[in-house]
Amino acid sequence: MIKTLWYYQKTTMRHQYEALPSGRKVLYITLIALALFIMIPFGLGAAAAGNVFSPESLRAVIVYLMLSTLAVITFVTMPRTFQLLFGSKDIEFLFTLPVPSRHLFAMQFFTGWAGFPLLSFLLLTGLSIIIGAVSGAHVLFYPAATLLFFGLSVLGAGLSFLLNLFLVYILPAHRAQQLTTIISFISAALFILASQTPNIVMQNDSTSLTIEEAPEWLPTQPVAAALFASFQGEGSGVVYTAACLGALAVASLGVLWFAEKHYMSSWQRATEPVKNKIKSTRPGEARSVPYAIAFKEWRAVQRNPKEWTTCFTFALILILMFINFFSSGSALASPWANPASAWSSVHVMLGPAILLGLQQFAAAAFGREGESRWMLRVLPVTPRQIVLGKFLAHWIMTGMTLAGLELLAFLVFGWNIILFFAGLVLTLSLTAVAAASGIWAGASGGTYDEKNPQKRVRFDTGVISFFLNMLYLLLFFIPAWMLLSAGLSLQAKWSGPEPAFLPLWNTAPWQWITLLGAGGILSASGLALLLVYLHLRHGTKELTERGVDYLDA
Amino acid sequence: MPDSPAVEAKQLTKRFKEATAVHPLNFEVHAHEIFGFLGPNGAGKTTTMRMLAGLLEPSGGDGCIHGKSIKSQPLEAKQQLAYLPDKPDIYPKLTGWEFLQFIASVFKLDKNVWIEHARSLLQRFDLTESAGRLMETYSHGMKQKMALTGALIHQPSVIFLDEPTVGLDPKSSRDLRTILRETAADGTAVFFSTHMLDVADQLCDRVGIIHEGRLLQTGTPYALKQEHASYAEATLEDVFLRMTAQKVSQGSEGEIP
Numbered sequence: 136m137i138k139t140l141w142y143y144q145k146t147t148m149r150h151q152y153e154a155l156p157s158g159r160k161v162l163y164i165t166l167i168a169l170a171l172f173i174m175i176p177f178g179l180g181a182a183a184a185g186n187v188f189s190p191e192s193l194r195a196v197i198v199y200l201m202l203s204t205l206a207v208i209t210f211v212t213m214p215r216t217f218q219l220l221f222g223s224k225d226i227e228f229l230f231t232l233p234v235p236s237r238h239l240f241a242m243q244f245f246t247g248w249a250g251f252p253l254l255s256f257l258l259l260t261g262l263s264i265i266i267g268a269v270s271g272a273h274v275l276f277y278p279a280a281t282l283l284f285f286g287l288s289v290l291g292a293g294l295s296f297l298l299n300l301f302l303v304y305i306l307p308a309h310r311a312q313q314l315t316t317i318i319s320f321i322s323a324a325l326f327i328l329a330s331q332t333p334n335i336v337m338q339n340d341s342t343s344l345t346i347e348e349a350p351e352w353l354p355t356q357p358v359a360a361a362l363f364a365s366f367q368g369e370g371s372g373v374v375y376t377a378a379c380l381g382a383l384a385v386a387s388l389g390v391l392w393f394a395e396k397h398y399m400s401s402w403q404r405a406t407e408p409v410k411n412k413i414k415s416t417r418p419g420e421a422r423s424v425p426y427a428i429a430f431k432e433w434r435a436v437q438r439n440p441k442e443w444t445t446c447f448t449f450a451l452i453l454i455l456m457f458i459n460f461f462s463s464g465s466a467l468a469s470p471w472a473n474p475a476s477a478w479s480s481v482h483v484m485l486g487p488a489i490l491l492g493l494q495q496f497a498a499a500a501f502g503r504e505g506e507s508r509w510m511l512r513v514l515p516v517t518p519r520q521i522v523l524g525k526f527l528a529h530w531i532m533t534g535m536t537l538a539g540l541e542l543l544a545f546l547v548f549g550w551n552i553i554l555f556f557a558g559l560v561l562t563l564s565l566t567a568v569a570a571a572s573g574i575w576a577g578a579s580g581g582t583y584d585e586k587n588p589q590k591r592v593r594f595d596t597g598v599i600s601f602f603l604n605m606l607y608l609l610l611f612f613i614p615a616w617m618l619l620s621a622g623l624s625l626q627a628k629w630s631g632p633e634p635a636f637l638p639l640w641n642t643a644p645w646q647w648i649t650l651l652g653a654g655g656i657l658s659a660s661g662l663a664l665l666l667v668y669l670h671l672r673h674g675t676k677e678l679t680e681r682g683v684d685y686l687d688a
Numbered sequence: 689m690p691d692s693p694a695v696e697a698k699q700l701t702k703r704f705k706e707a708t709a710v711h712p713l714n715f716e717v718h719a720h721e722i723f724g725f726l727g728p729n730g731a732g733k734t735t736t737m738r739m740l741a742g743l744l745e746p747s748g749g750d751g752c753i754h755g756k757s758i759k760s761q762p763l764e765a766k767q768q769l770a771y772l773p774d775k776p777d778i779y780p781k782l783t784g785w786e787f788l789q790f791i792a793s794v795f796k797l798d799k800n801v802w803i804e805h806a807r808s809l810l811q812r813f814d815l816t817e818s819a820g821r822l823m824e825t826y827s828h829g830m831k832q833k834m835a836l837t838g839a840l841i842h843q844p845s846v847i848f849l850d851e852p853t854v855g856l857d858p859k860s861s862r863d864l865r866t867i868l869r870e871t872a873a874d875g876t877a878v879f880f881s882t883h884m885l886d887v888a889d890q891l892c893d894r895v896g897i898i899h900e901g902r903l904l905q906t907g908t909p910y911a912l913k914q915e916h917a918s919y920a921e922a923t924l925e926d927v928f929l930r931m932t933a934q935k936v937s938q939g940s941e942g943e944i945p
């Protein structure tokens with residue numbers, strides 16, 4: 136049975152690979168080569184850094200690193216795992232066949248592992264081979280490291296499956312539906328924490344480079360022990376490695392046992408249709424076409440929390456920036472001390488978050504059509520109206536939310552009205568650019584995967600779009616600087632000079648302030664207008680050129 | 689405009705990478721007419737209709753809706769047509785009424801007229817209760833009826849229905865047939881595909897038999913039965929089975945217009 140399933144899975148994966156356009160294959164291969172290339176200097180650096188630590192600290196570092204690696208693997212894999220377990224159509228079909236759910240689970244498990252966990256395994260093994268070679272490890276180190284990292288990746292994947300099954304198992308059915316959303320956000324938060332652990336640990340004592348010994352009970356202690364012992368060629372390395380792998384085998388059996396017991400019932404809970412009470416809008420006057428399309432988008436997003444997961448990068452960047460602003464190593468001594476520096480802090484955080492994070496939200500708009508896409512094509516609407524409607528929907532949604540945030544910040548930090556207004560112009564411009572570039576990406580590289588909002592744009596289009604937005608971020612520094620300068624000068628005029636923050640502006644003449652303020656507002660909105668126009672125009676063109684059946688034929 | 693046929697296929701062709709799904713087709717459907725497109729599974733019915741409705745780019749030839757080419761004047765053509773696919777997936781996160789409002793907005797329908805019209809259609813389809821619910825909670829048949837309501841409220845002059853009776857219960861199926869007759873009486877050209885021959889026999893003014901992408905014959909059900917009367921018992925089913933079987937055994941060319 137498992138053989139048949141395995142064959143089926145293999146064939147599907149091969150066909151998926153074959154169906155990739157050759158440009159994308161080249162891109163993937165280039166990225167992998169690039170990653171390998173970067174790994175060499177990275178490994179050398181790590182090997183050099185290793186010498187600075189005392190053996191005890193090094194061990195603690197490795198214990199923590201392993202732990203955060205395990206956490207990262209687990210949480211990054213979780214949303215995909217959820218999709219594999221409960222989201223895919225073929226599972227529905229396979230459940231109707233007399234296949235033991237253990238076999239189904241094993242197949243899904245392999246597919247889940249073959250993504251991010253496999254990648255981490257390869258990267259970690261590659262890194263440790265380089266480090267081992269540079270610092271003269273015993274031969275025992277190489278097989279031990281390979282096996283241990285393999286085990287770590289399997290355990291991470293297993294934990295992500297187990298957590299998903301367990302959460303669905305304990306949650307009431309109607310909550311289980313929203314689990315992907317929740318999991319995505321939780322895993323984002325945990326991912327950030329996990330990736331910050333080495334940072335936090337190191338910061339304690341960055342001068343002496345000694346780190347308190349990691350607690351003995353940490354599960355990655357024996358892994359570190361195995362690595363160390365085998366590095367020195369001690370026989371105990373073999374024992375430790377074997378013990379770790381044994382523990383892993385036990386854990387895997389546990390996961391499989393739980394899966395067999397609860398997969399079917401969890402699946403039923405997670406896919407049970409939800410009866411929700413929805414207030415329908417009353418039928419009324421015909422709306423203009425773009426507005427009707429915008430309204431439809433709004434409903435689709437508002438009523439489906441899964442759509443919100445596309446704002447995930449936004450939240451991620453915001454949280455990361457926040458942590459960095461609060462951590463002691465920040466360049467600004469006190470980013471929230473006075474209104475003016477709070478303004479710049481807030482906008483330095485919001486700028487990248489909006490431009491790099493919110494564009495995926497708009498980009499998902501085309502894939503959202505999914506199986507209903509025939510509708511827009513059979514109706515007498517033009518590509519321009521579609522693009523405009525979708526742009527409006529996403530701009531209004533993100534713009535309104537961020538305007539609310541601005542208002543909140545205005546109240547909390549006591550900005551003057553000019554600073555508030557300047558902030559509003561800036562965020563509305565930024566959200567417009569993010570929405571427009573997202574719409575462009577969706578129009579030119581959208582895939583109709585309505586189930587998974589994360590996968591609605593082709594990979595290559597996503598990459599191009601990301602770099603474009605990086606560029607826009609740089610461009611927006613100019614208006615942001617002008618606006619900030621004008622606001623600061625005003626602040627200085629009204630409430631006295633700001634302590635130690637850009638003292639130059641304390642004495643700026645009124646003409647300067649006016650010029651800078653007007654210039655900032657004009658250049659921000661002008662830049663936004665230009666970028667929005669270009670993106671929407673090109674998006675319309677792409678949508679027209681791709682024709683009606685580009686994905687069906 | 690009254691001179692041009694409601695639907696006209698001119699050498700309409702579709703080639704996919706693997707094979708030709710529709711060989712050059714020529715036919716016309718007129719206003720007031722119910723035209724049945726008969727063919728076994730995989731004959732090319734869906735492909736033809738999707739091309740005519742502007743959902744699929746023809747590889748050759750053209751289709752016209754009241755003289756407006758679906759290729760070069762798609763907006764004008766789409767303004768006059770409605771299409772009901774075999775898999776009527778419609779916006780899962782909209783309620784029935786919100787969907788109808790969307791259609792009304794696209795066709796700029798007058799508020800009082802469309803709401804009145806929609807109410808009576810929903811009433812007939814037993815959808816009055818469900819119209820306030822999200823369409824993702826609908827069954828296949830309910831989705832189909834809702835999509836049909838959306839298709840009818842803008843009073844198209846041509847309506848394409850792809851296997852419309854599949855998934856409908858007997859009552860809905862009969863309601864549908866009644867509605868299609870009324871629609872045709874009002875001057876709409878009704879173009880529907882089916883492999884259910886009794887439906888076609890009862891309902892159609894004219895049928896076309898399509899097999900392996902070729903239109904074998906068109907005519908009134910009566911004429912077809914007459915022509916083949918000498919071979920079989922002369923039900924439409926016999927004609928259909930005979931023609932499609934013949935095609936396989938001969939494997940020959942020959943387009944019978």
Ligand SMILES: Nc1ncnc2c1ncn2[C@@H]1O[C@H](COP(=O)(O)OP(=O)(O)O)[C@@H](O)[C@H]1O
Nearest residue numbers: 687688704709728729730731732733734735736
């Ligand atoms: N997107 C496609 N790619 C390749 N072949 C297709 C595609 N769509 C339909 N076909 C082929 O075209 C033929 C006609 O299909 P279709 O029009 O759906 O038949 P039916 O009469 O059952 O509606 C079939 O042989 C089918 O395999």
Ligand SMILES: [Mg+2]
Nearest residue numbers: 733734774850
């Ligand atoms: Mg069909």
